[in-house]
Amino acid sequence: MLVACGGAEESPAPKTPQAPVVAAPPPAPAPTVEAPKEEAKPKESFAELQQKTLKGVIEATNAHDAKKLAGLYAEGGIVKIAGAPADASGREAIAQSYQKLFDAFKDYTTAPSRVFVKGDVAIVEWAFNGTHTGDLWGIKASEKKVGAQGVDVMLFTPEGQIKEHHVYYDGGTILSQIGLSKQKARAIPALASSPQTVTSNAAAEETKNVEAMNAMGAAMDAKKEADWLAAMSDTVEWDDMTEAQTSKGKPEAKKFFKAMTTGFPDAKTTVAHAWGIGDYVILESSWTGTHKGAFFGIPATKKSVTAKSIEIAQFKDGKLVKGWSYSNGADFMQQLGVLPKPGGDAKAAPAADKKAAPAGDAKAAPAADKKAAPAADKKAAPTGDAKAAPKK
Numbered sequence: 185m186l187v188a189c190g191g192a193e194e195s196p197a198p199k200t201p202q203a204p205v206v207a208a209p210p211p212a213p214a215p216t217v218e219a220p221k222e223e224a225k226p227k228e229s230f231a232e233l234q235q236k237t238l239k240g241v242i243e244a245t246n247a248h249d250a251k252k253l254a255g256l257y258a259e260g261g262i263v264k265i266a267g268a269p270a271d272a273s274g275r276e277a278i279a280q281s282y283q284k285l286f287d288a289f290k291d292y293t294t295a296p297s298r299v300f301v302k303g304d305v306a307i308v309e310w311a312f313n314g315t316h317t318g319d320l321w322g323i324k325a326s327e328k329k330v331g332a333q334g335v336d337v338m339l340f341t342p343e344g345q346i347k348e349h350h351v352y353y354d355g356g357t358i359l360s361q362i363g364l365s366k367q368k369a370r371a372i373p374a375l376a377s378s379p380q381t382v383t384s385n386a387a388a389e390e391t392k393n394v395e396a397m398n399a400m401g402a403a404m405d406a407k408k409e410a411d412w413l414a415a416m417s418d419t420v421e422w423d424d425m426t427e428a429q430t431s432k433g434k435p436e437a438k439k440f441f442k443a444m445t446t447g448f449p450d451a452k453t454t455v456a457h458a459w460g461i462g463d464y465v466i467l468e469s470s471w472t473g474t475h476k477g478a479f480f481g482i483p484a485t486k487k488s489v490t491a492k493s494i495e496i497a498q499f500k501d502g503k504l505v506k507g508w509s510y511s512n513g514a515d516f517m518q519q520l521g522v523l524p525k526p527g528g529d530a531k532a533a534p535a536a537d538k539k540a541a542p543a544g545d546a547k548a549a550p551a552a553d554k555k556a557a558p559a560a561d562k563k564a565a566p567t568g569d570a571k572a573a574p575k576k
Contacts, residue, residue, distance in 0.1 A: 230304075233344025238299065238306060241346075245294055248286040254279035258345040265351040266492040267512030289314030289330075295375035297333075300461045300496075302384040307459070307466050308336045309496065309508075311373040316362050321355075326362040331372030333425055335494050335510045337457075337468060350468065352494045352510035354426045359514060368428040382462045390460030393499040397465040400504070401453045407445050413437060417503040426513035447479030448489075467495045475520055482522060489519040 228236070237256050244252040254275040257263075263272040263281065272281045286292060292314040300307040313331040316323075334353030341347045360369035384390060396415055403411035413434055422431045431437065444451065451473030459466045470492045475485045493511035497504055517523040 228344075230340075230342065230344065231301075234301070234304075234306060234340050237340070237344050237346060238296075238308065238338075242294065242296065245282075245292075248292065250279040250282040250286065253282050256346055257349070258341050258343075258347045261346055261349070263349045263351065266353075266494075266510075267355065267515030288316065288318040288320040290317040291315050293375065295377075296379040297376040298496075299379050299381045300383075300459070300464065300466060301381065302459050302461050304340045304342075305457075305459065306336075306338045306340070307461075307494075307496075308338065308379075310334055310336065311375055313372060313375060316358075320358070320362075323362070323364065328362045329372060330358050330361040332357045332370070333373050333510070335496070337494065350494075352492070352512070354511065354513050356426060356512075356514040356517070370425070370428050382464060384459075384461045390462070392460075392502065393463070393465045393497075394458045394460040396499065396502060396504070397467055397495075397497055398455065398458060401455065401467075401469070404441070404444065405452055407449075409438070409441050409445075412441060415504055417500070417505045420504055420506065422507045422509065424509045426511060443480055446477040447475060447482075447484075448473030449476055450474050463498055463500065465495075465497045465499065467497070469493065469495075482520065485520050485522075487520055489516060491516050491519075 240256050241253065244256070257275055257278055260274065261278060262274075263278055265271075272278045289312075292312060294310055294312040296308050296310045298309040300309075311331065311333045313329070316326045316328050316330055318325050332353055334351065337350040337352075338346050339348040356365060356367060357370050359365040360367045361372070400412055400415045403409075403415070416434060416437060418434055419432070420434060420437060422437070424431065431440065451471055453469055453471040455467060455469045457466075457468040470490060472488065472490045474488045475482075477484050491511055493509055495507055495509045497507040499505065514523060518525055
């Protein structure tokens with residue numbers, strides 16, 4: 185249809201279309217920042233656990249912390265002291281024995297001088313200093329300064345706890361120092377600032393040295409003097425901790441051989457453990473015999489004795505050059521009836537004429553006069569550990 189000449193209605197102007205409204209997108213989430221992950225600590229090796237325990241024993245001993253010391257032992261741990269009538273078995277008993285040590289020596293201080301390590305075994309040579317300020321094996325405080333050397337043998341669990349602990353020291357040394365024995369006392373030892381550590385290298389020489397040491401013991405038992413002496417260097421030295429002096433040279437060794445085989449002609453040695461560690465052999469053993477002849481001035485008593493000891497022997501070119509032996513001379517003399525048992529008569533006993541000499545494996549006999557031996561309650565302290573006297 186056409187629209188012409190006025191008269192028709194006007195068409196409205198077209199409207200401008202509106203742009204569609206677009207919703208704004210939601211804001212992006214903030215990035216998540218992860219907290220840094222802690223790196224897993226490397227698992228401690230057995231050697232590290234073992235060293236930590238050895239260090240802990242020394243620290244807890246010098247802090248007189250019996251409970252902490254007991255915690256370094258396995259739940260069924262046991263402490264065995266050479267010459268003591270009873271062992272300390274279990275943490276509670278171990279803590280009690282350490283506490284008795286600290287009660288007897290209020291200023292008890294110890295330090296290791298040498299540490300020998302082979303597998304799960306650590307052998308610690310130590311010394312202690314202290315003042316006799318409390319009851320010791322039934323002996324009232326003397327307020328005298330004392331000190332001795334000893335050895336601990338510690339066997340460890342895979343977790344680094346002590347499962348078995350053997351202690352060797354001479355109770356007679358302490359008795360001499362407090363005036364209850366006329367035996368000449370060893371000087372109070374100085375404490376080492378840091379220990380020498382010897383670790384097994386599993387070399388063939390270690391095995392050969394152990395064989396040589398065992399052969400010496402067999403020669404002593406068989407009364408073969410020439411074979412026994414042949415294993416030693418001409419300048420051999422042997423330091424028996426039950427004696428005040430060190431034995432030097434083969435002539436003195438020969439004197440010991442004669443005294444031992446005459447006094448105890450039926451003596452036999454049983455080796456419990458023999459470890460070759462570097463140039464050293466460490467022998468833990470016991471020997472039994474009947475006192476049938478004079479022994480360093482002591483007439484035959486016809487009594488049977490058993491002595492436990494530990495020897496540290498140093499070899500060079502297949503020969504014994506130096507040795508150290510630790511045993512409880514007081515216990516030995518008590519078995520012979522020469523000294524009273526702990527808690528008995530505390531009078532000073534006369535010293536016998538006993539000299540030290542290198543012991544093959546029947547060991548150097550304990551001093552003839554050591555006094556009352558440590559009582560069952562005397563306990564040992566680890567590692568250089570507390571020890572000696574009441575005990576490492």
